[in-house]
Amino acid sequence: MNWILHYNYWxxxxxxxxxxxxxxxxxxxIRKVIGLNIFQTSVFILFISAGAVRQASAPILSExxxxxxxxxxxxxxxxxxxxxxxxxxxxxxLIVRIHxxxxxxxxxxxxxxxxxx
Amino acid sequence: MLAVTAIAxxxxxxxxxxxxxxxxxSLLCASLFVLMDAVDxxxxxxxxGAGIITIMLLGTLALIRESPDSKExxxxxxxxxxVVVITGAALIYAxxxxxxxxxxxxxxxxxxxxxxxxxxxxxxxxxxxxxxxLASYRGYDTLGEVTVIFTAGVGxxxxxxHRRKDRS
Numbered sequence: 001m002n003w004i005l006h007y008n009y010w011x012x013x014x015x016x017x018x019x020x021x022x023x024x025x026x027x028x029x030i031r032k033v034i035g036l037n038i039f040q041t042s043v044f045i046l047f048i049s050a051g052a053v054r055q056a057s058a059p060i061l062s063e064x065x066x067x068x069x070x071x072x073x074x075x076x077x078x079x080x081x082x083x084x085x086x087x088x089x090x091x092x093x094l095i096v097r098i099h100x101x102x103x104x105x106x107x108x109x110x111x112x113x114x115x116x117x
Numbered sequence: 118m119l120a121v122t123a124i125a126x127x128x129x130x131x132x133x134x135x136x137x138x139x140x141x142x143s144l145l146c147a148s149l150f151v152l153m154d155a156v157d158x159x160x161x162x163x164x165x166g167a168g169i170i171t172i173m174l175l176g177t178l179a180l181i182r183e184s185p186d187s188k189e190x191x192x193x194x195x196x197x198x199x200v201v202v203i204t205g206a207a208l209i210y211a212x213x214x215x216x217x218x219x220x221x222x223x224x225x226x227x228x229x230x231x232x233x234x235x236x237x238x239x240x241x242x243x244x245x246x247x248x249x250x251l252a253s254y255r256g257y258d259t260l261g262e263v264t265v266i267f268t269a270g271v272g273x274x275x276x277x278x279h280r281r282k283d284r285s
Contacts, residue, residue, distance in 0.1 A: 009209070009212040010212070013209055017204065024201065052154060072230050
């Protein structure tokens with residue numbers, strides 16, 4: 001039963017597709033950003049699960065421990081989380097500006113206004 | 118549990134509830150990271166994901182005062198669903214070639230990671246290997262990260278600060 005050991009990828013793919021669906025199907029811009037957030041988190045989980053080692057411990061040096069988790073993905077994802085917050089802040093600021101310009105945060109309504117003007 | 122929260126996020130009608138649920142989702146992610154021995158990442162995710170992102174979402178909602186049009190009932194859309202399901206199936210097919218979860222001989226653990234684990238204590242100093250990698254071996258990444266945050270901060274100020282001057 002080798003395939004059951006890939007369940008971490010299945011969780012990642014499910015979350016990724018949920019986020020993608022939110023981005024595709026929802027007209028509301030804030031929901032799209034939340035979808036992007038879910039997508040992003042699924043990538044974090046993918047990297048961290050790639051760095052996990054069976055029966056290892058957290059990568060903090062200690063005399064009594066011989067097996068550590070891979071520290072490299074942890075460092076990469078720490079950077080990625082912070083960058084994600086920065087992009088999220090920018091996206092939300094854009095949404096606030098769009099709401100000021102159009103009075104709506106709904107994709108369809110914004111397109112309708114653009115068509116009329 | 119993460120999957121359930123994600124589905125709830127898709128189904129929720131109220132934007133406010135969705136914002137709060139995003140926080141819960143991030144907290145669940147953080148506990149998952151602890152389970153996978155990534156304590157530093159879990160700290161960051163709990164502080165940043167559950168804290169700052171929730172606050173930013175709530176702040177945005179307060180600024181735009183949720184327009185009534187966003188309450189329209191959601192129906193399942195066929196085309197996006199089909200695209201998502203097909204992509205997901207293709208990705209799951211691709212995982213057959215991936216190394217198993219927790220496999221100590223996976224390619225990811227063969228390259229520079231063993232060197233970091235063996236030598237970082239002597240070369241850099243701090244017992245936390247992630248700190249050593251972040252601050253020393255991959256210091257340029259952290260510099261780039263700071264640049265990105267700075268750029269995003271400038272962008273937010275340009276988008277929102279300008280408006281306040283107009284209004285006053």
